[in-house]
Each structure stands twice: as structure tokens, then as C-alpha cells.
Amino acid sequence: MEYIVSLLVENKAGVLCRIANLFSGRGYNIEMLNVAPTMDPSLSRMTIVTSGDERVLEQINKQLNKLIDVVKVVEYRGRPYVEREMALIKMHTDASTRAEVLRIVDIFRANVVSVARDSYVIEVTGDSGKINAILNLLEPLGIKELARTGKVAMTRGG
Amino acid sequence: MKLNGAKILLESLKREGVKHIFGIPGGAIINVFDELYKQKDLKFILTRREDGATFAAEGYARSTGKVGVAFVTSGPAATNTVTGITNAYMDSVPIVVFTGQVPTNLIGNDAFQEADITGITRPCTKHNFLVKRVEDLAETVKKAFYIASTGRPGPVLVDLPKDVQTDEAEFNYPESVSIRGYNPTFHGNPRQIRKVARIIAEAKKPLLYVGGGVISSGAHKEVYTLAKKLCIPVFTTLMGIGAFPETDELSLGMAGMHGTYRANMAIQHCDLLISIGARFDDRVTGKLSDFAPHASIVHIDIDPASISKNVKVDYPIVGDAKCVLQEMLPLFDEYEKDWKEIRKPWLEMIENWKNEHKLAYVRDGKTIKPQYVLEKLYQLTKDIYPIIVSDVGQHQMWVAQFYTFTRPRTHLSAGGLGPMGFGFPAALGAQVANPDRMVINITGDGSFQMSMQELATAVESRLPVKVVILNNGFLGMVRQWQQLFFGRRYSGTDISVQPDFVRLAGSYGIDAFRLEEEKDVEEGLRKMLDCSGPCVVDVRISREENVYPMVPAGAPITHMLLV
Ligand SMILES: Cc1ncc(C[n+]2csc(CCOP(=O)(O)OP(=O)(O)O)c2C)c(N)n1
Ligand SMILES: [Mg+2]
Numbered sequence: 001m002e003y004i005v006s007l008l009v010e011n012k013a014g015v016l017c018r019i020a021n022l023f024s025g026r027g028y029n030i031e032m033l034n035v036a037p038t039m040d041p042s043l044s045r046m047t048i049v050t051s052g053d054e055r056v057l058e059q060i061n062k063q064l065n066k067l068i069d070v071v072k073v074v075e076y077r078g079r080p081y082v083e084r085e086m087a088l089i090k091m092h093t094d095a096s097t098r099a100e101v102l103r104i105v106d107i108f109r110a111n112v113v114s115v116a117r118d119s120y121v122i123e124v125t126g127d128s129g130k131i132n133a134i135l136n137l138l139e140p141l142g143i144k145e146l147a148r149t150g151k152v153a154m155t156r157g158g
Numbered sequence: 159m160k161l162n163g164a165k166i167l168l169e170s171l172k173r174e175g176v177k178h179i180f181g182i183p184g185g186a187i188i189n190v191f192d193e194l195y196k197q198k199d200l201k202f203i204l205t206r207r208e209d210g211a212t213f214a215a216e217g218y219a220r221s222t223g224k225v226g227v228a229f230v231t232s233g234p235a236a237t238n239t240v241t242g243i244t245n246a247y248m249d250s251v252p253i254v255v256f257t258g259q260v261p262t263n264l265i266g267n268d269a270f271q272e273a274d275i276t277g278i279t280r281p282c283t284k285h286n287f288l289v290k291r292v293e294d295l296a297e298t299v300k301k302a303f304y305i306a307s308t309g310r311p312g313p314v315l316v317d318l319p320k321d322v323q324t325d326e327a328e329f330n331y332p333e334s335v336s337i338r339g340y341n342p343t344f345h346g347n348p349r350q351i352r353k354v355a356r357i358i359a360e361a362k363k364p365l366l367y368v369g370g371g372v373i374s375s376g377a378h379k380e381v382y383t384l385a386k387k388l389c390i391p392v393f394t395t396l397m398g399i400g401a402f403p404e405t406d407e408l409s410l411g412m413a414g415m416h417g418t419y420r421a422n423m424a425i426q427h428c429d430l431l432i433s434i435g436a437r438f439d440d441r442v443t444g445k446l447s448d449f450a451p452h453a454s455i456v457h458i459d460i461d462p463a464s465i466s467k468n469v470k471v472d473y474p475i476v477g478d479a480k481c482v483l484q485e486m487l488p489l490f491d492e493y494e495k496d497w498k499e500i501r502k503p504w505l506e507m508i509e510n511w512k513n514e515h516k517l518a519y520v521r522d523g524k525t526i527k528p529q530y531v532l533e534k535l536y537q538l539t540k541d542i543y544p545i546i547v548s549d550v551g552q553h554q555m556w557v558a559q560f561y562t563f564t565r566p567r568t569h570l571s572a573g574g575l576g577p578m579g580f581g582f583p584a585a586l587g588a589q590v591a592n593p594d595r596m597v598i599n600i601t602g603d604g605s606f607q608m609s610m611q612e613l614a615t616a617v618e619s620r621l622p623v624k625v626v627i628l629n630n631g632f633l634g635m636v637r638q639w640q641q642l643f644f645g646r647r648y649s650g651t652d653i654s655v656q657p658d659f660v661r662l663a664g665s666y667g668i669d670a671f672r673l674e675e676e677k678d679v680e681e682g683l684r685k686m687l688d689c690s691g692p693c694v695v696d697v698r699i700s701r702e703e704n705v706y707p708m709v710p711a712g713a714p715i716t717h718m719l720l721v
Binding site for chain 1 (some may be wrong): 277280281284285305339340463465472
């Protein structure tokens with residue numbers, strides 16, 4: 001089962017390491033990871049996508065809570081939330097593919113953020129389903145490079 | 159007034175009530191040692207290896223509940239503390255280890271004797287700190303002690319770069335600290351406590367499962383009251399030994415791999431297992447799917463992550479064992495029940511198991527049986543409640559089985575990590591903390607060779623620890639597994655090439671002698687107990703004695719190999 005957990009952590013050296021250590025030491029896998037400072041610069045928000053059965057997820061949650069540098073653990077299971085991910089996709093383009101690429105960009109409400117003689121860089125934002133869908137369509141047209149941010153998430157409502 | 163970092167450190171320790179420090183100096187912590195030399199309130203105990211210093215700090219902490227402290231230098235000294243720190247982590251022992259570090263401007267440059275000790279110890283400390291500015295030092299010490307000693311206790315490491323020791327700052331020791339990511343829960347949820355009280359009151363065949371958490375929280379009296387009031391039988395884990403008097407009729411002794419028949423059978427048949435301050439370790443549970451098959455499970459623990467980690471718990475209470483029990487005990491007054499009468503059938507079943515397969519061993523009248531030594535030692539010392547410190551191996555299990563413990567903090571044993579060499583330095587630490595008590599280290603010939611350099615510490619610091627080496631000429635516990643499960647192929651376990659421990663101790667000026675026949679044991683032990691200083695007794699025991707009962711690893715705990 002996929003599981004998204006978001007952490008408020010102290011924004012200081014070694015914290016990421018503690019969290020990564022916890023996952024590796026206990027045999028859990030980090031599938032996606034995103035870290036950036038919050039409005040309060042002394043805190044960072046970390047969004048981790050992992051997986052496991054109910055018991056593993058409960059343990060991950062509790063073990064994260066035990067770390068002194070973790071101020072808050074937010075889990076999204078059973079609550080309405082939005083998730084988004086962004087991807088930058090560098091496409092190999094030539095006369096024969098350019099139009100098709102632009103059509104796909106249009107359909108997915110993606111943007112071309114950089115244009116060169118033989119390539120585009122495309123920015124796309126959405127949930128994982130949407131990102132995977134556009135990648136599926138673009139792949140046969142020649143993806144040169146891909147960078148994904150990993151998910152960020154937020155509960156809906158107050 | 160401004161003080162240098164070294165002085166700030168010592169002043170801070172005094173504010174924390176520290177009296178004793180274990181360790182070894184070196185270049186990266188020399189400034190701290192210089193300040194130590196200039197003052198009188200903190201007593202320093204020089205060990206001969208840094209693992210000895212951390213084990214001694216643990217012995218100090220385990221025997222008192224106070225935080226144990228060690229000072230070591232950077233690099234190799236810091237890495238030498240890792241085993242002791244991991245041991246303290248596994249057994250939830252509060253210690254704070256201060257390591258010297260290269261100056262901040264050299265960190266990361268592979269400087270001489272630089273080791274990334276905060277990186278290395280991240281997974282085995284409750285928390286650790288690298289102090290980068292002398293202005294942060296006092297507050298960091300305060301936090302280190304607070305974290306080590308509260309909640310589920312554990313080791314904290316503080317890394318002190320050399321310039322932080324020499325730079326100066328105003329000294330203000332904070333009265334209190336608050337750490338936004340650390341809020342240990344002490345009081346259980348009242349509604350849950352009420353519910354659990356009802357579940358306990360309604361159970362027909364309840365069983366108390368008492369772990370080391372009862373000792374660290376000081377809840378032994380409350381556990382005793384609960385057991386006696388509701389007539390609930392009690393077993394302990396290795397770490398819980400001493401939390402409930404083994405002389406009491408409700409005591410089933412220790413359960414698990416080398417536990418008693420009666421305790422393991424009771425687990426098999428109980429309808430409610432009430433675990434307090436224990437963590438369902440595999441050495442207790444055996445094969446998980448067959449553990450306590452007929453029981454609902456109550457788990458009281460200060461660490462939420464311990465709950466439902468290995469075994470699905472039906473009724474969790476997160477909180478300090480003592481606080482939770484103090485709130486729960488009055489609730490039983492609401493039940494007007496004749497507990498003795500209700501409990502009769504269950505206690506009768508237990509009584510039958512008690513009489514079957516008692517802990518036993520076979521004597522031949524001549525060779526010394528280790529179990530006999532421990533029974534004799536108990537008879538000779540039961541009125542003085544000595545602190546018995548085990549090492550790691552067969553002898554550790556014999557201590558747990560054949561010495562009778564009745565008080566908390568009198569049985570010190572490295573349960574979670576099991577590092578050989580723990581016992582002797584831990585006993586020295588316990589003796590430092592308890593100068594008027596008898597402290598006895600029961601060790602093996604293998605384990606003692608991992609820490610016998612500390613004999614010099616015993617002499618220098620005048621620590622009258624008694625050492626009983628149960629000498630079988632083997633790495634016995636491993637040999638036992640080889641005998642039972644590996645066709646007697648004694649690969650790497652024969653250690654009959656060994657020093658003459660009597661002459662070795664003698665070379666330090668320590669009283670020592672050897673016992674070779676059963677008839678000499680009692681007199682020999684008396685002689686040891688009468689020694690005013692340290693004493694080493696090399697007891698030659700039957701070489702291939704095994705620890706029974708034994709549940710093979712991974713088997714259900716009712717599959718016991720018996721004598
Ligand atoms: C540091 C360390 N190394 C290896 C082991 C594995 N081990 C467990 S018990 C044991 C034998 C201990 O021998 P001894 O101290 O003579 O005790 P005995 O079992 O003979 O009573 C060994 C090697 C260990 N627990 N710790
Ligand atoms: Mg041995």
C-alpha cells in the first residue's frame with residue numbers, strides 16, 4: 001500500500017540523515033522524498049512516499065515521531081487531501097514530432113518552459129496518475145531526460 | 159563572567175548533579191581534562207579502554223537510575239564507545255557520552271583522529287549533538303541530560319570540537335528546556351486505564367509480563383500491589399529480573415528461550431497477558447504466531463513505538479508504568495470480588511507446572527556445577543542484597559535462573575545487545591555509585607578476557623568488586639548451540655588456551671584463587687565475600703554443562719529442551 005507522510009522537522013544539518021537512517025535501519029523503503037523550508041525558516045517540511053502493510057506504516061509513523069528533530073508527523077490516510085507532483089521532461093524534437101509533442105502538452109495543460117533547436121523542456125504538474133499518463137504518451141516520441149519532484153500533499157479544508 | 163567551554167561543561171555537569179565521570183583523555187579533549195584537574199567536586203575514574211568507560215557509566219546508571227557520564231577523546235576513542243552506546247540504546251539506559259572532536263574549522267577534512275562520531279552514532283543514540291559554538295554548550299548539556307533521562311531513557315552523545323572547549327562565553331545554565339519535537343507522555347489516557355482495569359478485573363487467567371521498564375520507571379511496588387491484590391501470577395523478562403520478588407509464591411521466574419517451564423506454560427494458557435514495560439523481544443516470545451494463543455494482550459509502555467511492534471496488542475496504554483499503575487490501582491476497589499477464590503483454578507494449574515520440570519541440574523559430588531555456585535552464592539548473600547552483574551553467555555543465563563533476585567536494580571545484565579566484556583566494567587561503575595554495597599560480577603572465561611584490562615581500574619580507584627569467573631574453557635553459549643544444532647562441531651569455541659587468571663589478578667596486586675572441586679565452593683565464596691578489596695575467583699566448572707530449559711531459536715516457547 002502506498003503511504004504519504006508529511007513531516008515538520010527542524011531545519012538543520014543531519015536531520016535528513018536521521019530520517020533516511022531510520023528508514024534504512026528498519027528496512028523500510030523511501031519511494032519519493034521532497035524537502036523544503038516552511039514559512040517558519042527554522043522548520044522544513046518533508047514529504048515522504050513509502051509503502052508497507054498496516055503494521056509497517058504504523059511503525060514508521062511512531063518511529064518518526066520518536067525522533068527528537070521531528071516536530072510533527074501528518075498522515076493522510078483516511079482524510080481528504082490533495083497531492084501534486086511536478087515533472088520536468090526534456091524531449092528530443094524534430095520536424096516530425098514537434099506538433100505531436102505540443103498537442104500532448106496542450107491536452108495535459110503542461111507548459112513548454114525552454115525551447116532549443118532540437119529539444120523542448122516541458123513542465124507538467126498534477127497527481128501521479130496524470131504525470132504517468134503524459135510520460136506514457138511522450139515516451140515513444142523520445143524523452144531525453146526526466147526530473148520529478150516527488151509528491152507534496154496537503155489536507156483539504158480547515 | 160566569561161568561562162571557557164571546558165569549564166562551562168564541568169559547571170553544567172555539576173548543575174545536573176553529576177558526581178562521577180568515567181573515561182580516558184586524549185588530544186581532542188585535553189582542555190576538559192585540564193579543568194577537571196583543577197576542581198574537586200567531580201570525581202574522575204580512569205578506565206583502561208573507552209568501552210570500559212561506557213560500560214562503567216551504564217553500570218552506574220543501571221544500578222541507580224541516575225545518568226552515567228563518560229569523557230573520551232576523538233577518533234579511535236569515540237569509535238570505541240559505540241558498543242557501549244548501542245548497548246545502552248538497546249536496554250534503555252540513560253548515559254551521556256562526551257567526545258572530543260577536531261576543531262570546527264578542520265571538521266570534514268579527514269584531520270588527525272577525526273571521526274564523524276555523530277554520523278556513526280545516529281542510529282544507536284536516542285539523540286546526539288555536535289556543538290559548534292561555545293554559546294550553545296550549556297543549553298546542549300541541559301538538553302542531553304533531559305533527553306537521556308526522560309521518556310524511554312537512552313544514550314545521548316555530545317561531540318565537542320576543541321575550539322568549543324577553549325573559546326569563552328558567558329555561563330548561564332538554563333533552568334529548564336523545552337524541545338518542540340520531544341514531549342514524552344507520562345500519564346496514560348484515563349479512559350483507557352479504566353477500560354483496562356475492567357478487562358483485568360474480568361479475566362479468569364491473567365498473567366503479568368514484567369520488563370525492564372518497570373525498573374526504570376520505579377514501578378515495582380505498584381506491580382507488587384497489583385499482583386498481590388488480584389492474585390495474578392508474574393513472570394519477568396531478563397531485564398525485568400528484580401522487579402518482582404522471586405521468593406514470592408506468585409513469581410514464575412523468567413520466561414522465554416531459557417525461561418522456566420511454568421512461565422512458558424502460563425503464557426501458553428493465560429487468557430489475559432498484561433505486559434508492563436516490556437517489548438515482546440524474540441527471546442521471550444519465540445515463534446510469534448504461537449505466542450500466548452488464547453490471550454488478549456494489554457501493553458503498558460512509555461514508548462508508543464513498542465506497542466504492536468511485534469505482537470498485535472488489544473489494549474494499549476502509552477505512559478510511564480508507575481503513573482499508569484498508580485491511577486489504575488484504586489479502580490480495583492470498585493470490584494467487590496474474592497480474588498483468591500476466583501483465582502483458585504488458575505493458580506492450581508500453575509502450581510502443577512511449578513512442580514513439573516523445575517530448574518534442575520545434575521551434581522556428581524566432585525565437579526563444580528555453575529548452577530551450584532550460584533545457589534550457594536545466593537544462600538551466602540541473600541541478607542545483603544548484593545548487586546550481581548552478569549557478563550554474556552551461559553553464565554548470564556545461569557545467573558538469571560539460579561540466583562534468586564528480590565529487589566530492583568540488583569541484577570544488571572546486557573539483555574538487548576549482549577556484548578561480551580560488559581560485566582566487569584559495569585560492575586566497577588555500579589560499585590562507584592554504591593560504595594557501601596557488595597558488587598559481584600559473574601563472568602565467563604571468554605567475556606572476562608574482553609575486559610580484564612580494567613583490573614587496573616579496580617585497583618587504582620579502590621573498587622572492591624568481586625569477580626567470579628565461571629570458567630569452562632569454552633565460549634560456552636556458542637559451544638552449546640554447536641553441540642545441539644551443529645553436530646558437535648566445536649568451531650572456534652575452545653578457549654582452553656587462556657591466561658592463568660589467578661596469577662594475572664595477582665600481578666595487579668589483587669587477591670585471587672582457584673576453585674576446582676564442589677566441596678571447596680562454599681568456603682571459597684565466603685573467602686571472596688570477606689575480602690576487603692577486589693577479588694578474582696577462577697571457578698573451574700564442568701566444561702560441557704548446558705543451559706536448560708532451552709527453546710530452539712524460532713520455535714514456539716512451549717517446545718522446551720529440558721534437562
Ligand atoms: C562481543 C561479542 N562477541 C561475540 C559474541 C557471541 N557470543 C555470545 S556468548 C559467547 C560465549 C561467551 O563465552 P564465556 O564468556 O566464556 O561465557 P560462557 O558462555 O562460556 O559461560 C559468544 C562468543 C557476543 N555476544 N559478544
Ligand atoms: Mg566460558
